[in-house]
Amino acid sequence: MMKKLSLAMAVLLAGSLTACTGNAGKDVSKEAQSKESTTAKSEDTTSGPVTLTFNWWGGDSRHEATKKAVDAFMAKYPDIKVEVNFGAWTDWETARALEFQSGTAADLSQINMDWISNYDANGDTFLDLNTVSDVIDLTQYDSALLDRSKDSKGGLAGVPIAETGRIFYWDKTTFDEAGIDTPKSLAELRAAGATFKEKLGDDYYPLAMGQYDRAIFMTFYLQAKYKEAIFSDEGKFNFTQDQIKDGIEFIQSLEADHVIPSIKTVDGDGAASFDVNEKFISGKYAGILEWDSSASKFKKALGDARELVVGEEFKDLADGSDTGVFTKISMLYAISAKSQHPKEAAMLLNFLVNDPEGIEIIGTERGIPASKVALEQLTKADKINPMTGDAHKKVLEAAEFSMSPKFDDSSLKGSSGLYTEVFGGVSYGDYSAEDGAKMLFDGFSNVSN
Amino acid sequence: MSLKTKRNIQLVIRYTVLIAVGLFMIYPLLWMIGATFKPNNEIFSGLNILPKKATFEGYLNAMKNYGGDINIWKAMLNTYSYVIPAVIFTIVSSTLTAYGFGRFKFFGRSVLFAILMSTLFLPQVVLNVPQYIMYNIFGWVGSKLYLPLIVPSMFATETYFVFMLIQFLRNIPKELEEAAKIDGCNEIQTLIKVIVPMLKPALVSCALFKFMWASNDFLGPLLYVNNPAKYPATIFVKLAMDSDAGFAWNRILSTSLISILPSVIIFFIAQNQFVEGISAGGVKG
């Protein structure tokens, strides 16, 4: 309707112009017509060779590798053209979510685990990949891992790219300046807090944590102490309000011991994440608890001047030697259920994760691959970044639980989620641990099955 | 104290105030320009505007692709690929509407005019959510042709401009139109031959404001453009800031400065039209 009206308007105008001033008006009508024809053209891309769309987020090195892999794919299958769309993480999820909603999503997408429950509630956003299992070699995957990638209707919503968990990274240069070793236990970390304050100054901290990092570390603590996963495999929330309070107090004790800076301090840095935080880059924040797959990103942020090393998961969070560590599927490739070319999209997917050429190009840009053939090939070729490999190994060894996507529910995670509100509020002193525990307990219970 | 000294003192006070406030207005901008030529470790080390050691590092880095298949030049091209059509459509549709209301009597005119005026202060914030839902139904969200940012401008949706043009029309004598009518021109011919030339200064003002507003618009593209290769400059600058805020401030500020350069140039060329335009809306209202 809009189009007709605008055209009518243009015609009215153009007609009037020609009536009074001769030919001068023709440009306007031409413009309107050419606009029409471009609209028509863009809607008509299905004829001829197949064109796929593929999108992902990440940093520059991931972009380079993935683009190269896509080029290799197109060279291998000249009839398939792939249009790529990639960018940084900021605002990425919102943009994609709105596409899933409007049904304009790309054929192939890199997605997060929690997107399956958030955007595929009725199972018709992502294609059930079992329908294209003749193209994608699913035998390369651990069946337990595939089970975790199912949507509510039991369809396989995505292929897991990698499994990941959080581990400490230490800026060894700063610890050297303080004259101590990087901490291998919570006790050493607490001691480092005092040493840093004394030897380096008030603005040096052995560890820095944002609100979401705090939620994760609190969960490690609770899972180690109470020997239970925060969410069961069925998605049931397992802790009591008192236990949550215990966890919040644990985090607050770190702040009190000068182990981590307050949220207020981190807010003041004005950086969206630690890899772009001046204090992390200059060594004032000498540690982070981050994904094993992020090693290279943080190493790059520090540059050559400072040495970043992979730490150990702590075994003294509670009595006994539990670490409380949980892992999750870090990313998946999913095909849109509305894709016109599911088979071709599946070919691209398989190329990226299971084809020797694709494996070689992508390397560990998305973490240590979950695909067995990929892992084998990369290990053989010595292509696994030693730091990423080391971090991943330590995480898997220490892991005791798998992380439910419930933990990343949009009501909890994100800048307007509950983690931000509670851990920020407690750190600022707006809430007591008691208040915070109640809010978190209610929030967890709300998403619990 | 003689009258003359009193006058001189007053003069000194006035200039002091003007210069002090002027400094507050201009210094940040000048500092920004200077900072784009500074090495990163110098930017926050002092208040000087001129760099101690000038470098083009910031600009060189600003040219690089960031966050996808996009750099500042492509982003600016994207911006103007919807800003310019939107400006043209706004001018045409607003002129038609203003002409209709300003010069004709027709059934329901007074009611419609009241509606028009009531939308002058209708806050956009109440429309964002439902418009989004509507564009989503139209399939316009993420449109590579920027439809949600262009199409509404075909329908005189910027009430402020219609209002401004009606105000201008009131001051144009009707005699000329009557003469044109006697010469045999119809309404449309009259509009083009008589009204438009007379309205020209107002039209230029409208075009300039629409240009500035549309190029500064951030929320619109944030909602309706979701392909990084299609990002306009506003979104690109925001992303560049998020990614480099830790250290590369010369890159961020260079990117920002480049992004507003066209607006600055246009402002200096057409200052008087801006001033006249904004005064007309307020004073004659």
Place this chain on the structure above:
Amino acid sequence: MKNKTFKKVLKNNIGFLFILPWLIGFCVFKLYPFASSLYFSFTDFHLFKGISKYTVENYVDVFTNKNELKALIVTFKYAFITVPLKLVAALFIAYILNFKIKGVNFFRTAYYIPSILGGSVAISVLWKALFKDGGLIQTAFAMVGLHAPSFFSDPNWALFSISLLRMWQFGSAMVIFLAALKGVPAELYEAASIDGAGKWKQFFSVTVPLITPVIFYNLITQLVQAFQEFNGPYIITQGGPRGSTTLMSLLIYNNAFKNYQMGKASAQAWVLFVILLVLTAVAFYSQKHWVYYADEEK
């Protein structure tokens, strides 16, 4: 016969054809969204889950939920700090510029340019560079031996920093005032100065009353804009710390496009709209008492 009547009707209503695009645009892009927003506001419309019930909870929440109430209060604070200060600054500077000042064009340009650029993302970025920890303002304070606050981590100062960005853009209001002041007939001043009124007295007893319509106009436009501010808090402070710069428009954005709660967001938008409506109505009603129209046309 019929054809003739039609032609006549058309002839008498040809103006209608000219406003037709506007009328269509109004219905499609304003009236329909406006009405549907009201409808959504009484539902639990979730972008991905649809509507499951009708409710007034959204409205109740605005005034009872701690975060929503806070956003409302912060918005009021923001508007009532920035608008009066901006208007006073604009009027004051316009008043000075209205004397025969050398280089008036230069000053006018200097004051006006922030208004033209201030809404851009680039200037928000600049603001971040100025106010961040270790940014230019803190450097300046340190140079004179003072300790500047941490603007982005202290809830009070964060709102101040984005308020300052708005006040920095007083130029557009100033230009309007300046044009109005130029329209005040010189004879009136002469008359007043013969009566022995000083400059300040002249200003308040002659100038201000004459330009009240313009003050009124500026007041309304500035209020409407301030209540809708989005870019500053979104880009500079992300609404933080602790929600201290989460203005209503940002809250609405977050609810609608981060949490996909379209119903909730619509209700918040409507509350904001009604507030603006009331404020405008109060201003309009009260103008009888303080706004002076020379020709008393209105």
